[in-house]
Amino acid sequence: MFIDSHCHINFNCMIQHLTDVLERMRVNAVTHALCVSVDLETFPSVLEIAHAYPHIFASVGVHPGHEHARDPDVKELVSIAQDPKVVAIGETGLDYHSFKGRPVTSLEWQRKRFRTHIQAAVVSGKPLIIHMRSSAQDTLRIMREEGASAVGGVMHCFAETWNIAEAALAQNFFISISGIVTFKNAIQLQEIARKVPLERLLIETDSPYLAPVPHRGKLNEPAYLSHIGRFIALLRNIDAAHLGLATSDNFFRLFCKTGSLSPCNSVLNRI
Ligand SMILES: [Zn+2]
Helix, strand or coil: CEEEEEECCCCHHHHCCHHHHHHHHHHCCEEEEEECCCCCCCHHHHHHHHHHCCCEEEEECCCCCCCCCCCCCHHHHHHHCCCCCEEEEEEEEEECHHHCCCCHHHHHHHHHHHHHHHHHHHHHCCCEEEEEECCHHHHHHHHHHCCHHHCCEEECCCCCCHHHHHHHHHCCEEEEECHHHHCCCCHHHHHHHHHCCHHHEEECCCECCCCCCCCCCCCCCHHHHHHHHHHHHHHHCCCHHHHHHHHHHHHHHHHCCCCCCCCCHHHHHCC
């Protein structure tokens, strides 16, 4: 069993085929998925899926790359996060890569938006989903300044150095590895996937992006998480089942605070 800690199955290209996407997920033993919000305009579709399917969870947040999306305030995020199926705040963070060519000083709106999300996470007690691209030093600094370690969370689609992974682990964050790890030239990420303590590791597809080998270049979907899980298990020289159980347990510990394999029972019972 594997759990997809980050996907976007509410995107148009996926929601049109949602029944098939969920069926292939089941067949490939991907038991649960977290459908991650990228802006408030499309958040209702994230929540709708999470309410319709017990094994799909939701987050609320505005992606750092969506410059023209409406900015939430702390109160609004906290209020939305009270929904029992909303298990995290994000995705949020800093993405300087998407704005390269622009001076970093002109991206203050991103840093302000990021601080708002961390403050909302701290108030609501829900963990953060952090997107960090070409921005590691500022991301880690703002996490520290806003006290993100109080709620923790996940560095999603991690693709930085081991030193940066260690700095995130020290701030009470999990490291989530995507299908990039299966790419031939991803030597540094493969090393990180080997070294992250098993109890702090998550796996994700980030679908519809970043399909793993052997589907590289095609539309990604949660079912393909099994390729990522098996690849990382091989790297770590453990059974795929062992990796699946450990990362699933991590998922529930982080997002449902159950610390066991009961799939967010306390959450589901309240719906
Ligand atoms: Zn994402």
